[in-house]
Amino acid sequence: MIRLREPALERPYRMPLFPAPALFSLFVNAALLTAFVYEEPLVPAWAFALLGALTLLASWAAYRAGRNRAPNVHGSAPEA
Secondary structure (H helix, E strand, C coil), X not given: CHHHHCCCCCCCCCCCXXXXXXXXXXXXXXXXXXXXXXXXXXHHHHXXXXXXXXXXXXXXXXXXXXXXXXXXXXXXXXXX
16 A cells, blocks of 8 residues: 555565566466366365365454454444
8 A cells, every 4th residue: 555655655675576576476386286286186175175264264253353342433332
């Protein structure tokens, strides 16, 4: 967001050869994923399913924790 709001602002770090390293890592990860799925289709499927379930569980837990801490729109105490 800062890059959009203040594009001329000096930044403490610049990525060398941007965007080449990011594109290279994206390509390597896509190639690895393709190779894993090609060699053993069920193992990556189960891994993605487990990762998705864990992500949903962590998101739900974070939502519940934040909901109990933050006041609601009207400024009163949150419901239990």
